[in-house]
Amino acid sequence: MNAPASAPPTHALVLAVPRGALFAETLDLLDRLGYDTRPIRENERRLLFPELGIVTMRPSDVPTYVEHGAADFGITGKDVLIEQSERDVYELLDLGYGRCRMVVAAPAGSDAMGEALRRLGRVRVATKYPRTTRAYFARTGRHVEVVEVKGSVEIAPLCGLVDGIVDLTATGRTLAENGLEIVEEITVSTARLIANPVAHKLKAAAVDEFVARARSVLAGSIARDDRR
Numbered sequence: 001m002n003a004p005a006s007a008p009p010t011h012a013l014v015l016a017v018p019r020g021a022l023f024a025e026t027l028d029l030l031d032r033l034g035y036d037t038r039p040i041r042e043n044e045r046r047l048l049f050p051e052l053g054i055v056t057m058r059p060s061d062v063p064t065y066v067e068h069g070a071a072d073f074g075i076t077g078k079d080v081l082i083e084q085s086e087r088d089v090y091e092l093l094d095l096g097y098g099r100c101r102m103v104v105a106a107p108a109g110s111d112a113m114g115e116a117l118r119r120l121g122r123v124r125v126a127t128k129y130p131r132t133t134r135a136y137f138a139r140t141g142r143h144v145e146v147v148e149v150k151g152s153v154e155i156a157p158l159c160g161l162v163d164g165i166v167d168l169t170a171t172g173r174t175l176a177e178n179g180l181e182i183v184e185e186i187t188v189s190t191a192r193l194i195a196n197p198v199a200h201k202l203k204a205a206a207v208d209e210f211v212a213r214a215r216s217v218l219a220g221s222i223a224r225d226d227r228r
């Protein structure tokens with residue numbers, strides 16, 4: 001049976017696109033890969049774009065949709081992939097943008113964390129990244145009590161809730177504005193292209209073609225940056 005004329009074209013691949021901090025650069029990349037991103041840019045409340053094979057969501061939800069095959073592939077931060085390390089997804093490509101550091105930070109000049117460790121044998125840390133934080137403190141041989149918060153993590157030590165935080169920083173402005181300083185760096189994060197393992201096999205040609213085009217577009221950006 002033929003599809004009705006009004007049905008959206010079915011795309012070979014469905015891509016999960018992160019909103020928020022990675023959104024603008026992801027749309028710029030998609031433009032350069034030949035997507036017409038105008039419908040996405042024109043309506044910030046619309047989330048699903050079947051005519052483009054694109055679904056938009058929070059960065060931390062991208063691995064969920066890709067793991068379950070609701071999207072064939074997607075873009076999210078390496079920090080999200082580390083936090084959700086149990087997800088069954090393939091990491092295909094480092095896209096280079098969205099660069100930030102995941103750090104341990106504490107009130108500037110205070111040694112609040114060292115004092116807590118000496119006095120109480122444990123340090124209290126607020127974060128949106130509980131698993132990464134526990135793993136990091138276990139790896140570095142310290143007892144940590146993790147307080148999970150949903151955002152604006154920097155406020156937690158200022159209110160006496162915790163001794164320090166684990167959070168992302170890019171310019172360092174948010175830490176500085178809140179009287180915090182970086183104590184340790186856990187990792188560096190950039191945006192990554194991930195794929196559903198089954199789609200990666202069954203739609204190998206389409207996935208490989210997308211990855212090859214993305215590589216060549218990214219190589220072009222690096223060459224352009226080098227010329228500046």
Ligand SMILES: Nc1ncnc2c1ncn2[C@@H]1O[C@H](COP(=O)(O)OP(=O)(O)OP(=O)(O)O)[C@@H](O)[C@H]1O
Pocket residue numbers: 019020021022058059060061076077078079080098099100168169170171189190191
């Ligand atoms: N300066 C930055 N601060 C935070 N995240 C950044 C920064 N620069 C790039 N990123 C990337 O953007 C992602 C977070 O985006 P955003 O802050 O918009 O998400 P969010 O609203 O916190 O949603 P979620 O609930 O999914 O974490 C991070 O996972 C990281 O990979």
Ligand SMILES: O=P(O)(O)OC[C@H]1O[C@H](OP(=O)(O)OP(=O)(O)O)[C@H](O)[C@@H]1O
Pocket residue numbers: 021150151152153154167168169170171172173174175
């Ligand atoms: O080093 P900077 O350039 O200042 O960026 C870092 C800030 O950006 C992110 O917050 P976001 O805006 O995502 O809000 P959130 O705190 O609610 O996660 C991150 O959690 C820091 O707070």
